[in-house]
Amino acid sequence: MYDPHIRINKWNVWYGSDHALVNITADIPAKGITTIIGPSGCGKTTLLKSMNRLLDEMAGTRVKGQVWLDGINIYDPGVDVTEVRTRVGFLAPKPFPLPMSIYDNVAYGPRIHRHTLNSRGGNDHDLDGIVENNLRAAGLWEEVKDRLRTSATRLSTGQQQRLCLARALAVEPDVLLCDEPTSALDPIAAQKIEAQLQALKKERTIVVVTHMLRQARRMADYVILLWMGELVETGPAMQVFVNPRDERTRAYLDGDIG
Amino acid sequence: MGNPAENFKRGKRGKLYLQERLLQSNHSLVKNDMRKIGLSTQTGYVGKWLDISKYLPRRTLDRLAKKWMGFQAIAVAMLVPLIAFALLFRAQPILTAKSLRELLLGTNWHPLKQAFGFYPFIMGTLWVTLTSMVIAVPPSLMTAIYLAEYAPKRIRALAKPLIDLLAGIPSVVYGVWGVLTVVPFIRNHVAPTLERWSSFIPLFRSDNTTGYSVLAGGLVLAVMVFPIIIAVAEEVIHAVPQDLREASLALGATRWQTIKFVTLRKAFAGVMAAIALAFSRAFGETMAVMMVVGNVPQAPSSFLDSAYPLTALIANNYGEMMSIPLYDAALLGAALLLMLVVLIFNITSRLVLVRLMGHF
Incomplete structure (x- = not known):
């Protein structure tokens, strides 16, 4: 039907004794926006963080199953986790600019991957280009082009979130994971982020976790619905929203649960 | 019921x-x-x-209790300025008799001839303190980083109280350890080795063969300030928000890159404050230092030279030969100098920590 970019196979996550995700099997199609929806506490963020192994950073987690990215199980012992995270970008719910200038924030990723950049013949001159291109792609360039060297923490929250988007894009990930990317923003700033993601989905696979059903309806090409750690329904947005197969999906969409 | x-x-x-x-x-x-x-x-x-x-209504008693305890608190808080004022008052004679330049830069210390040059003692203190910092800072910072960033919860929970325990050991015990272990080690091993291999470097060359040296003082002090740097730096590093670390890790940075470029950068002021706090502790330490540095009134020019820090000068001499004019004032002037330096470092670092962490 479609070409999967990430395949999640019989995926289980435990926090201590709490079984947070139970036997999830789902495909994330290449390109387009996949939204993960479901009531709060159902494991949306856990599933998202499984895809770039940020889960490793939480103490006391245990996992079972596979997450395949381009034919590689990213939980294989031999896999370089930094390589995974270079391919799979991440946008957190609240913007956390690094303690440095706007320019350095965007240049951070390319700089720490300098060795790969250098092998492609990159240099500092290119860095200026990378910073500008990604700030444009995040829709922030016009607002900050005259103050690239000022501290990133002086930007508004909405601007900071777009800076974080530019920072994530600068590593040129194939996949972009967004964890409730607009939950900390006002409606106008949120709308800007949504618009940027819509523009980006032509070249990239984007996964958005959201608890706002209306946002999911606006953005989604594909949908994954979780319910208390279990997968309820997955498929193209039209099918899930218009003609859900599962009773719980219908109840959730009608606002009866969650 | x-x-x-x-x-x-x-x-x-x-x-x-x-x-x-x-x-x-x-x-x-x-x-x-x-x-x-x-x-x-x-x-x-x-x-x-x-x-x-x-005899008293409860509300009156409550008001009185509040006033009394408030007075006690103020009295304790007033101790520092009071001591400073007392020192200044008692040091007044020497400050009027001699110029500040003569006191701070004069190399002659002959109380009987009315020569009161603090320079050798100031240099002694600086040499010993800076040596201890050079020895203490790298391993303590690495320990702090390990405990805050890499160590499993259990090890962290175990190591922190143990390290705090180090801070509670009386300084005279450190002094004894210095005399029994550090000084002979320097005399028998460090000094001969340095003399054979690196005597062309003036910093490692000396006629002093006793082992009682700047290096001995620095080593003992270094061990004494480990717990201060580790405890404060660990707490400051640990307080950097987890999301900030994840922001860096999510970009494909390694853990070490994240620590170097993000965590330590965010914690920089606090780490500096930890070092300054340790510096002021080492600067004012008396007992352990004077037991191992040799107490020869000269400005050291090598790590193996003896030194005579300000603290040792005061501790060794105050109370004796007080009939010599200006002697008492000179020693209290040294105490005043010591106190000012320690206070400045202490207050600055604590202000930084308060701004950063909201306590201390």
């Missing part, structure tokens, strides 16, 4: 208090109940006359 005396007995209050409260109600029924549960109905327990609440 209906018996008030029983009810009181169930509570956590003391028996005497209970007895007093019940008697205050002065009701025959209550007295009956008290007898039933074995409480005396006689007034006048020991210390009863101490209970001011009988």
